[in-house]
Amino acid sequence: MAPPVRTTRLRRTLLAALVTAAVAVPVVGAARPAEVPAPAPRAVRPLxxxxxxxxxxxxxxxxxxxxADLAAAARMADEYGAHRRAGSLRTMAGPGRQFLAFDGRDGGRSVEVVGDLARADRIAVLVPGVDTAPDSYGRFRAGAVALQATLQREFGARAAVVGWLGYRTPATASAASLTPGRADQAAPGLRAFVExxxxxxxxxxxxxxxxxxxxVVCALAAHGLPVAAVVLYGSPGTGLDSAADLHTRATVWAGRATGDWVAEVPHLSLPLLPGTELGFGTDPMDPAFGAxxxxxxxxxHSDYLAPGSVPLRNLARIVDGQEPDRA
Known part of the structure; x- marks a missing residue:
C-alpha cells in the first residue's frame, strides 16, 4: 500500500533538509577554487x-x-600551467570552428554555431546543464553536431544549432545545483542572445x-521570447509551478528518459536563505505542469543527443516544426 500523500511530502521535506545540511552548509565560507586566468575578449560590433x-x-x-580569443586564452592557460585547459581551448580554436563569442574568465563562457547560421531557417539554441565548461566542452559540442546532422539528413532542413554556454554552470551535487540562483543570473543573457x-x-x-x-535557465528566460518552442529535457524542475508560468506563446515540451537519474530528485521548493529556495518545484513531466x-x-541523463537515439530524433522533429512521438 502506498504511503499517504502527507507522509510522502514529509519525507521529501526531511530529505531536502538533510541535503541542505549536508551540502549547502559546509560550503558556506569555503575557499573558491582557483580560476585559470584568461584575457578579456576583443570588442565586436553587433550583428x-x-x-x-x-x-x-x-x-x-x-x-x-x-x-583568436580562444587562442589567446590557450596561451595564457599554458603560461599558468593549466595544460589541460590549454589543450581544450586549442581544440576549440581549430580551423572551421564558429564561435560567436568566447570569454575564458570566471570559468568560461562561449557561444558556438554548428551549421550555416546566415541561411538557416531552423535554429536550435542548446543550453547545457551541470558540469559544462571548457574542460568538458567536447561532450556538449558533440550533441550540437548530432542534432544539426539529424536535422539536415533526416528532414532536409537548412538548420543551425547554437551551443549557448553563456553562464557558469554549477557542479553536480553542489549547493548551486540545488537552487535556481545561477539560472536567475543566466536568464537575462540568454534572452538578449535570442533577441x-x-x-x-x-x-x-x-x-x-x-x-x-x-x-531552469530556459524556463526563466522564456517570458515573451520570440521562439516557436521551449523544450525541457532531463529537467529537475524549472522553479515554476506550471508551463503557463513561463508566460510564452511557444509550445512547451518536456521529456525524460526512463534511465535518467534526475527522476529521483524530489520535486519541491523550500526557503533556504533570504531570497533563495532549495529545489525546483513541480516536475515538468507531471500532467499538472501542462507541458x-x-x-x-x-x-x-547524458544520452538525449546520442546519434540515432529516440530523443535525438524527436528533438529534431520539434526543431523542424513537426510533431514528435508522444510519451
Missing part, C-alpha cells in the same frame, strides 16, 4: 540583419575573432532547448 551574403561576411569576421538571433534571422523558426539545469510530453526512450 545586423541583411541578405545572407552580407550576414555571412559579418559572421565570418565574428568567428575569426572568437578563434539578437531574431533580429538577424527574422524569418527563422527558433527553438530553445534546455537540458538538466539548463532547462506536452515527447518520447525519450530508455537512455540515461
Amino acid at each position: 545586423t540583419a541583411g541578405d545572407p551574403a552580407a550576414l555571412a561576411a559579418q559572421l565570418d569576421a565574428r568567428y575569426a575573432t572568437g578563434r 539578437e538571433l531574431r533580429g538577424i534571422r527574422p524569418d527563422a523558426r527558433i527553438t530553445l532547448l534546455g537540458h538538466s539545469y539548463g532547462s 506536452r510530453r515527447f518520447a525519450t526512450g530508455d537512455g540515461g
